[in-house]
Amino acid sequence: MTETATGTTTATRIGLATEGLTKSFGGVRAVDGASVQFHHGKVNALIGPNGSGKTTFFNCVTGMIKPDSGTATYLGQDITGKASHRIARAGIGRSFQLCRVFPRMTVMENMLVAVRSASLRHLVAPARSSAEVERARELLTRVGIDHLENSEARDISYGQQKLLELAGVLMADPETIMLDEPAGGVNPALIDRIASLVRDLNAEGKTFIVVEHNMDLVMSLSDHVVVFDRGRQICEGPPSVVQNDPRVLEAYLGI
Amino acid sequence: MRSASDTTTATSTGRGGMLLKGAGLLVLAALVLAFPAMAPDPFILSVGVVIMSYAVLATSWNFVGGFTGYISLGHASYSGLGAYATALLVIHTGINPWVAMLLGGLVVAALAVPIGIASLRVRGASFVIVSIAMVLILLLVFQSWGEVTGGSNGLRVPRPFGPDVLRPEQHERFFYLHAALLAVALLAWWAIDRSRFGTGLKAIREDEDKAQSLGVPTFSYKLTAFVVSAFFTALGGGLYALWFGFLDPIFQFSILVGSYMVLMSLLGGIRSLFGPFLGAVIVGYAVEFFKNQYGDTQFHLVAMGLLLGIVVLFMPDGIIPAVSSLLRRFRPEAASIREVSQADLAEQRRRTSSPSTSGTARVASPADGESTGDADDGSPDRLSEGVQR
Numbered sequence: 001m002t003e004t005a006t007g008t009t010t011a012t013r014i015g016l017a018t019e020g021l022t023k024s025f026g027g028v029r030a031v032d033g034a035s036v037q038f039h040h041g042k043v044n045a046l047i048g049p050n051g052s053g054k055t056t057f058f059n060c061v062t063g064m065i066k067p068d069s070g071t072a073t074y075l076g077q078d079i080t081g082k083a084s085h086r087i088a089r090a091g092i093g094r095s096f097q098l099c100r101v102f103p104r105m106t107v108m109e110n111m112l113v114a115v116r117s118a119s120l121r122h123l124v125a126p127a128r129s130s131a132e133v134e135r136a137r138e139l140l141t142r143v144g145i146d147h148l149e150n151s152e153a154r155d156i157s158y159g160q161q162k163l164l165e166l167a168g169v170l171m172a173d174p175e176t177i178m179l180d181e182p183a184g185g186v187n188p189a190l191i192d193r194i195a196s197l198v199r200d201l202n203a204e205g206k207t208f209i210v211v212e213h214n215m216d217l218v219m220s221l222s223d224h225v226v227v228f229d230r231g232r233q234i235c236e237g238p239p240s241v242v243q244n245d246p247r248v249l250e251a252y253l254g255i
Numbered sequence: 256m257r258s259a260s261d262t263t264t265a266t267s268t269g270r271g272g273m274l275l276k277g278a279g280l281l282v283l284a285a286l287v288l289a290f291p292a293m294a295p296d297p298f299i300l301s302v303g304v305v306i307m308s309y310a311v312l313a314t315s316w317n318f319v320g321g322f323t324g325y326i327s328l329g330h331a332s333y334s335g336l337g338a339y340a341t342a343l344l345v346i347h348t349g350i351n352p353w354v355a356m357l358l359g360g361l362v363v364a365a366l367a368v369p370i371g372i373a374s375l376r377v378r379g380a381s382f383v384i385v386s387i388a389m390v391l392i393l394l395l396v397f398q399s400w401g402e403v404t405g406g407s408n409g410l411r412v413p414r415p416f417g418p419d420v421l422r423p424e425q426h427e428r429f430f431y432l433h434a435a436l437l438a439v440a441l442l443a444w445w446a447i448d449r450s451r452f453g454t455g456l457k458a459i460r461e462d463e464d465k466a467q468s469l470g471v472p473t474f475s476y477k478l479t480a481f482v483v484s485a486f487f488t489a490l491g492g493g494l495y496a497l498w499f500g501f502l503d504p505i506f507q508f509s510i511l512v513g514s515y516m517v518l519m520s521l522l523g524g525i526r527s528l529f530g531p532f533l534g535a536v537i538v539g540y541a542v543e544f545f546k547n548q549y550g551d552t553q554f555h556l557v558a559m560g561l562l563l564g565i566v567v568l569f570m571p572d573g574i575i576p577a578v579s580s581l582l583r584r585f586r587p588e589a590a591s592i593r594e595v596s597q598a599d600l601a602e603q604r605r606r607t608s609s610p611s612t613s614g615t616a617r618v619a620s621p622a623d624g625e626s627t628g629d630a631d632d633g634s635p636d637r638l639s640e641g642v643q644r
Contacts, residue, residue, distance in 0.1 A: 062468060063467075063468075064464060064468065083467070083472075084464070084467045084468045085467045085468075085469075085471055085472045085473065088467075088469060088470035089470050093468075093469070096465065096468075100465045101462075101465075102457070102458050102461035102466075103461060104460075104461055104526075105454075105457060105458070109454060109457070112451070113455060113466060113469050113471060114469040114471075115451070115455060115469065115470040115471050115472070116470065122451060123450065123451050123452045123455075124450050124451070124452060125450065125451050126449050126450060126451070127449060127450060127451045127453065127454040169469070171469075172469055172470050
């Protein structure tokens with residue numbers, strides 16, 4: 001595994017950040033002037049009630065949809081409205097809410113999709129070059145599905161597909177990994193496994209931004225929590241602080 | 256390159272598989288090469304040329320349809336443009352017809368860039384409609400622009416071989432020329448298929464947004480495949496023009512021709528290298544058979560429509576995948592997910608425990624072998640060894 005130096009600085013470094021990000025669908029302001037800062041090198045959680053705009057926010061900053069206004073920056077570099085493959089190559093990888101893999105491709109082929117270089121030599125090279133396949137196997141072993149490499153992705157279980165999606169994102173070697181509900185629809189044993197993967201990868205220097213509804217997981221995993229309601233940030237801080245914030249309780253419970 | 260741990264289930268691509276594929280390829284090549292000698296009369300030989308022409312067009316179509324999943328019903332645009340470009344170049348400049356054909360291909364490839372930029376912005380049904388609209392526009396243009404294209408009176412294309420080359424020999428030469436072009440197109444498809452670029456294209460077919468989120472520049476990928484496809488389709492059109500010697504817009508820019516390319520590819524299998532070729536042999540033969548039997552009626556269209564319905568309903572992946580999955584059923588080892596029994600597992604652990612230390616600690620734990628055998632059970636050598644046997 002490549003070890004990305006994290007350094008031991010105590011000062012918080014801002015990785016992904018947005019300023020007044022807004023996106024409307026018809027009359028609905030899904031994201032409504034969201035100004036958020038995520039801590040680089042940490043595990044960040046993005047939580048909020050259903051329909052608070054978390055996924056739309058994800059889609060806006062990863063280039064899946066264009067925001068109406070506002071800016072998004074990554075490590076100070078403007079990434080607002082850039083195409084998603086450019087954002088991917090800037091170092092941000094993501095998973096999707098309802099796990100998306102390439103169903104009619106084998107597990108190994110799924111792994112080889114990620115593009116890290118736009119050079120022509122890279123593109124005409126055989127997809128199954130030994131170095132790439134070796135790397136892919138390492139990652140598949142790491143998430144624990146290396147024995148399935150020749151199975152079609154549609155033939156493996158949902159939990160295994162989730163692991164495959166994560167491994168596929170890791171193939172692109174992103175610095176920041178955005179996970180949209182990694183624990184959604186998977187069994188408790190697998191949740192633990194995903195959590196420990198996130199912890200290990202974070203220890204190796206990867207930044208995480210995780211949308212999640214499983215509060216136990218969020219509170220145990222994250223260093224920094226951002227709470228969304230009605231398309232904007234209502235509160236942020238370490239899990240212990242956020243947990244007891246009255247605004248959070250109000251947003252979730254409506255009291 | 257295959258490494259030691261590659262033995263996991265990859266039986267179909269092992270050395271035996273390679274040998275089998277090589278032998279199959281040789282037989283196929285021999286059959287194609289021997290066809291003109293085996294053809295009983297010039298008519299059958301000319302049917303062979305038509306089928307080879309269809310094979311070139313369908314294989315060329317498959318650069319877009321097979322890899323990216325964008326179904327173009329209007330690929331006759333490019334074969335028609337290639338045919339007219341070749342013919343007009345020969346007529347007006349008098350250059351060597353083969354050079355004209357190549358230039359025609361390049362001209363069409365250049366035209367395909369703006370067309371692709373415009374039409375690849377939309378997906379699914381919209382893309383299909385745009386592709387059909389393209390053919391209809393070209394049909395009108397080529398019919399109306401009489402002083403250049405000959406309009407509905409048609410355009411006579413000078414023959415590349417002199418008048419002393421008799422018709423049967425013309426057919427034979429063009430059969431081989433088409434076969435050579437088909438070979439080049441197949442080679443290009445194969446090269447893309449195994450490249451990183453090809454993997455990206457297939458990912459676009461499966462889930463375009465997801466592919467892009469993994470860093471694949473989807474638009475340039477699609478456009479490149481589209482231009483390559485248009486180039487080969489135009490070469491196929493040009494070669495056909497030189498053989499047939501006469502062009503009429505109504506046949507060149509026909510939705511039917513484009514539909515045939517789709518039908519042939521779907522029938523054979525768009526994910527397979529030889530799928531469109533196989534489809535062309537079947538559909539091409541059937542079309543000629545029906546035309547021959549029932550004359551110039553619309554009966555062959557009904558038959559083709561029925562065939563398309565049957566393919567889509569019962570063999571959505573085409574013949575080649577259907578047959579190979581049937582064959583796979585008789586090969587116990589080729590199942591994609593292999594279950595390892597408790598006994599197997601214990602045996603492997605026992606054996607691996609002596610050279611490597613990793614297995615020993617867990618030998619006693621039977622719970623490991625459950626369906627979560629993929630979980631964190633240590634040594635990666637375990638599974639590869641298990642499937643080797």
